[in-house]
Amino acid sequence: MSTRRPRRPDVTTVELVGGTEALELDLRDHDDRWAEVFAEHRRRILDALPVLDVDVQHIGSTSVPGLAAKPIVDIVVAVPDITAEEDYLDALLAAGYALRTREPGHRLVRTPARDVHVHIYERGDEAVVDYLLLRDRLRSDADDRALYEETKRSLMRSRWDDMNAYADAKTGVILAITARARAARAREPRRDVGPAAENPVRE
Numbered sequence: 001m002s003t004r005r006p007r008r009p010d011v012t013t014v015e016l017v018g019g020t021e022a023l024e025l026d027l028r029d030h031d032d033r034w035a036e037v038f039a040e041h042r043r044r045i046l047d048a049l050p051v052l053d054v055d056v057q058h059i060g061s062t063s064v065p066g067l068a069a070k071p072i073v074d075i076v077v078a079v080p081d082i083t084a085e086e087d088y089l090d091a092l093l094a095a096g097y098a099l100r101t102r103e104p105g106h107r108l109v110r111t112p113a114r115d116v117h118v119h120i121y122e123r124g125d126e127a128v129v130d131y132l133l134l135r136d137r138l139r140s141d142a143d144d145r146a147l148y149e150e151t152k153r154s155l156m157r158s159r160w161d162d163m164n165a166y167a168d169a170k171t172g173v174i175l176a177i178t179a180r181a182r183a184a185r186a187r188e189p190r191r192d193v194g195p196a197a198e199n200p201v202r203e
Contacts, residue, residue: 007081010104012104013103014101014102014103015103025070026070027069027070027152028071030062030066030069034063035063038062038073041073041118042058045075048094049088054088055123056075057075057128057131057135058135059075059076059132059134059135061152064138065139067148067149072114072116072117073115073117074117074119075118076119076131078120078122078124079120079121079123080122082105082121085107092120093109097118098110098112100117105127107119134178136181137178137181144177148177151170151173152170155170
């Protein structure tokens with residue numbers, strides 16, 4: 001779709017559809033089927049947005065072989081204009097996803113079963129870069145992968161009011177791992193973040 005129309009202001013508040021939800025922590029050994037679930041939903045997303053130029057990537061712990069994870073497949077979709085919800089949101093809802101979060105720079109839709117979360121950002125958003133840096137670092141560095149898993153297992157021994165509180169508690173280790181990934185990338189020849197195998201080419 002054309003992005004030449006005037007850009008409108010983004011939302012300025014956080015809308016959490018359904019309100020705060022109870023946290024259910026269920027850390028499982030890595031399951032190769034998570035990659036298959038991603039592939040299925042990648043195709044569903046591309047089919048729902050046939051004329052919109054989007055990038056679709058598997059992120060989060062389920063995207064890292066060998067890493068224990070909650071059985072929730074996280075996907076990031078980069079769109080040309082986050083404020084142009086008519087270009088993507090209605091189509092994703094029609095494809096079976098439900099709106100969970102609307103906040104500045106970010107929308108989250110998910111399956112009714114809550115086992116697939118689709119994070120929508122604008123192309124070029126630093127959050128997308130950080131998601132991919134973290135994913136690729138955890139895929140390639142065994143020490144950071146072990147650190148991240150142990151952090152999650154340690155946090156599971158505490159009580160959390162909701163998923164956001166649990167996620168916030170992981171921020172420190174995520175920032176540290178991402179910083180190491182950024183430093184390592186700076187020492188390497190320039191390359192795109194993310195493996196070519198997940199380059200979002202439409203089929």
